[in-house]
Amino acid sequence: MAAGACACPGTTPFVHEAGPAVDSGPGALARLGDHVLDVHRADRSGGAVVVTDAGLRATGIVDEALAVLAAAGCPTVVVDDVPGNPTVASVEAGAKVVAHAFPGSRPVIVALGGGSALDAAKGIARLAADPSGPGLPLIAVPTTAGTGAETNGFGVLEDPARRCKVYCGDTTTTPRVALLDPLLTHGLPAGPTAATGVDALVHAVESLVSRGRSPVSEAFAAEALRRAWRWLPAACADGGDARARAEMLVAAHLAGQALTRSGLGLVHGLGHAITAHHGVVHGRALAAVLPEVVAFSLGEAPDAWARVTEVLGLPRPTALPGALADWCAAVGVVPGLDAAGLGIGPREVEALAGTAVADPVSRNAPRAGAREDLVGLVTRSLR
Ligand SMILES: [Zn+2]
Known part of the structure; x- marks a missing residue:
């Protein structure tokens, strides 16, 4: 398809690329295990890493997600110390957890939380994978209705040493699935x-x-x-x-x-x-x-x-x-x-x-x- 070939007046040439698959509705979290297993089958991989923050862990939502993954028989570890503004160091620490828990394999990264958790998860999915290949597969489960970070593969991190923002991720860390469960947002003040x-x-x-x-x-x-x-x-x-x-x-x-x-x-x-x-x-x-x-x-x-x-x-x-x-x-x-x-x-x-x-x-x-x-x-x- 040649995006620039059409010269229709008033119409901007464009290319439309599909984003993540979307599974939306109250209670959609119950299908998280099915989605993780689908990725495992497609990628011939195993395991999951839930990337979230301590605040969300306290609400019980993380435990709910872990119960769903356990019921699916999926071995899972949790990275729950993502700071409010995720840093390069927090992503490096998360990537080490992944490498230690699943050496040499490609677990699914489950990004569970607000924009910060999703940004950090993209960084971890990229950093924990072989740099010459695609990032680790990612499933995004937003718990706030705001950033829309579940729609793309890019995140923003802070680099306190250089006092600047750095972008992380790429098109391969675009979530395979965006799981939109409004029940997860009910507790937000x-x-x-x-x-x-x-x-x-x-x-x-x-x-x-x-x-x-x-x-x-x-x-x-x-x-x-x-x-x-x-x-x-x-x-x-x-x-x-x-x-x-x-x-x-x-x-x-x-x-x-x-x-x-x-x-x-x-x-x-x-x-x-x-x-x-x-x-x-x-x-x-x-x-x-x-x-x-x-x-x-x-x-x-x-x-x-x-x-x-x-x-x-x-x-x-x-x-x-x-x-x-x-x-x-x-x-x-x-x-x-x-x-x-x-x-x-x-x-x-x-x-x-x-x-x-x-x-x-x-x-x-x-x-x-x-x-x-x-x-x-x-x-x-x-x-
Ligand atoms: Zn914004």
Whole structure:
């Protein structure tokens, strides 16, 4: 298929590659053992390594997964010390556990948790495998409705020694299966539910307007946006609302499918900078600058902004910054750098703008902006 051969006006040439198989629904975790055994049969391998974090272990979800794997007769070890922001060192330690438990073989890596556990699992799946061949097979089981990390093979790690983020994984660490069980998200408190849900909504918005968008990414992003906008407030108001939890897990997954194809934009460029400099939770860092970035960007890609406006049922694109700010505030993720209680003042603006302009993700935005533009934008977000 020659992606560039068609010159139909108005249609972006694109290639669509399928992502992981998806098994979605309440109670899907019960089928984890079947999926692991399927991979074993396909790969002539054995064993499983559950990569998760200590917080999740305390909830009983890890024990539930281990019981399912035991019932399937699958020998399993657990790596449960993934930090909130996984580091290169934590991935190296995890890879050693795999090598020790399953010397010379290719166990299935079961990534169980939020974005951090999934990122670390991809790093371990890559590092524990022969570097000249594919990464270890991976099955992803997200327990938050946010990052969409189950849709692709790439993760982000911290390298404290070099004080920077490093990317890990490759296309071979794309999960074989994304297991979406909304029951696993019911126990998540309102604060993290809101912050991760805002992340999913921003993925959808940035994907819809990104320079890398295609008809396929637009289809995923528009449906993700519609669901997240409708259902996050309900999931935050009542964590036991089964419909809202299920809709949000699907929304986050569709947004992940979208961003994996299109890339993100300036909200993430600035959000990464805010998190790197001030240690702020990802979703809160995004909300802090979202309305101002949208206001700054509306003049570029008007058709794409019209689509966002239409999905949200708003009268005109200029209504977007205010409507997005109100929506974030309603779920408790208040926009503005001051409102987020981050202690960020005028003296921090230059450094944030410098870091954001250097982040490649910013250049995928409809309007990337020069450093001076971002200084102005961050200054306007200081309230
Ligand atoms: Zn994000």
